[in-house]
Amino acid sequence: MNEDASPTELDAWLRRLEAAHPVDIELSLDRVTEVARRMGLLDGPVAQRVITVAGTNGKGSTVALLESLATHHGLSSAAYTSPHLFRYNERLHLNGREADDEALMKGFRAVEAARLDGEPISLTYFEVGTLAALSVIRRQMPQLAILEVGLGGRLDAVNVVDADVAVVTTIALDHAAFLGNDLEVIGREKAGIMRPGRPAVLGSRQLPGSVRAAAHACGAPVHVLGEDFDRQGAARDWQWSRQGQLRIDELPDPALPLDNAATALTALDLAGVSLQPEACRAAMQSVALPGRMQWQGAWCFDVGHNPQAAAYVADRLADDETTGTTYALLGMLADKDADGVIDALSPAIDAWLPVSLEGDRARHSHQLAECLQRHGQTVIECAASPTEGARRLASHLAPEDRVLVCGSFFTVAEVLAARENPSQTDRGDTAQGMTRE
Numbered sequence: 001m002n003e004d005a006s007p008t009e010l011d012a013w014l015r016r017l018e019a020a021h022p023v024d025i026e027l028s029l030d031r032v033t034e035v036a037r038r039m040g041l042l043d044g045p046v047a048q049r050v051i052t053v054a055g056t057n058g059k060g061s062t063v064a065l066l067e068s069l070a071t072h073h074g075l076s077s078a079a080y081t082s083p084h085l086f087r088y089n090e091r092l093h094l095n096g097r098e099a100d101d102e103a104l105m106k107g108f109r110a111v112e113a114a115r116l117d118g119e120p121i122s123l124t125y126f127e128v129g130t131l132a133a134l135s136v137i138r139r140q141m142p143q144l145a146i147l148e149v150g151l152g153g154r155l156d157a158v159n160v161v162d163a164d165v166a167v168v169t170t171i172a173l174d175h176a177a178f179l180g181n182d183l184e185v186i187g188r189e190k191a192g193i194m195r196p197g198r199p200a201v202l203g204s205r206q207l208p209g210s211v212r213a214a215a216h217a218c219g220a221p222v223h224v225l226g227e228d229f230d231r232q233g234a235a236r237d238w239q240w241s242r243q244g245q246l247r248i249d250e251l252p253d254p255a256l257p258l259d260n261a262a263t264a265l266t267a268l269d270l271a272g273v274s275l276q277p278e279a280c281r282a283a284m285q286s287v288a289l290p291g292r293m294q295w296q297g298a299w300c301f302d303v304g305h306n307p308q309a310a311a312y313v314a315d316r317l318a319d320d321e322t323t324g325t326t327y328a329l330l331g332m333l334a335d336k337d338a339d340g341v342i343d344a345l346s347p348a349i350d351a352w353l354p355v356s357l358e359g360d361r362a363r364h365s366h367q368l369a370e371c372l373q374r375h376g377q378t379v380i381e382c383a384a385s386p387t388e389g390a391r392r393l394a395s396h397l398a399p400e401d402r403v404l405v406c407g408s409f410f411t412v413a414e415v416l417a418a419r420e421n422p423s424q425t426d427r428g429d430t431a432q433g434m435t436r437e
Contacts, residue, residue, distance in 0.1 A: 029155055059081075061169075080130070126157060153191065166195065172306055322401075353380055
């Protein structure tokens with residue numbers, strides 16, 4: 001937090017939550033289900049319709065697209081996502097706006113009262129946040145709630161709520177310490193959000209067979225990208241169709257993956273919303289997701305931190321040709337696949353500036369530099385922090401050059417904060433609560 005900023009009551013709550021549980025991540029539904037029961041969250045729906053989104057990459061994009069589509073169709077909505085870039089409030093949107101401090105604290109108080117009502121139950125930061133968000137959402141009872149799974153699926157706190165439509169975006173290797181390295185196993189975990197008789201939307205053409213098998217095993221009807229729905233055309237003028245019955249043409253580029261956009265349209269349709277072409281076009285035109293291919297002049301910011309996400313970024317950069325040099329300011333955590341990310345990005349990058357991150361999972365810039373050099377990449381220098389690296393790059397960029405800031409939520413958040421307020425860097429606050437990257 002900035003030294004001249006006064007701590008709020010919400011800040012105090014968040015700091016207490018971070019210290020309250022012995023581990024950041026504990027995949028289990030037993031504790032969170034019991035607290036949800038005490039809160040009455042299992043007594044009825046939290047919204048008129050619920051769409052739950054799981055996957056390795058594309059979850060945030062799909063949630064943002066669904067939220068924009070809901071808004072432009074005139075639906076009341078709530079969207080719960082994680083992690084955040086700057087403010088915890090980013091995690092919960094009500095009718096397209098961040099929840100205010102009082103709404104969040106009311107949710108936290110409800111969780112605290114329930115977990116202490118009887119035998120005390122310890123909850124992780126994410127579990128408390130999820131239950132608090134669900135409490136807030138239920139009080140609003142919106143027409144549509146969109147919930148993003150934090151990690152995995154089957155044992156994630158979000159899965160305490162039954163989804164009317166379950167979405168699985170992509171499956172790739174990430175969070176190996178918790179999910180392992182077997183894509184079939186990971187696929188089964190992500191598919192754990194599906195419910196019998198309720199639609200499951202599979203938003204990738206390359207999902208492991210375990211995802212569809214899990215859907216069949218639980219009796220969830222599947223709707224698969226490339227089979228039951230699809231998208232065609234170029235990004236600036238594309239079309240969506242579903243089972244030959246529905247088709248929407250002349251869709252604008254949402255500046256997010258089109259597979260995710262097609263998936264969002266399909267999920268909303270299956271949730272019982274009558275899609276209106278003009279509303280869909282307006283939603284695609286106006287959707288925004290900070291930190292995902294976010295451009296500020298010649299600077300592009302993307303939080304992708306695994307090879308699959310990096311490959312998408314590289315493709316988008318390749319589509320936007322430049323006559324100058326493309327630099328990458330790269331900062332990554334130690335438990336991420338730096339070799340895979342570098343390999344995926346390298347076709348689009350001319351030179352690199354690795355930076356160090358802080359914390360228990362930090363990776364030093366010199367370790368990244370060694371990795372880059374093993375891949376035959378040009379390293380111009382190293383920096384002790386993302387802020388320092390951005391300052392050094394900015395000092396010698398030519399007008400035609402561009403910079404990709406990437407590799408971690410931490411990296412993107414710090415540089416964005418520094419660019420918005422060059423006199424100070426809110427390093428502690430932007431990092432708060434990002435245990436699930």
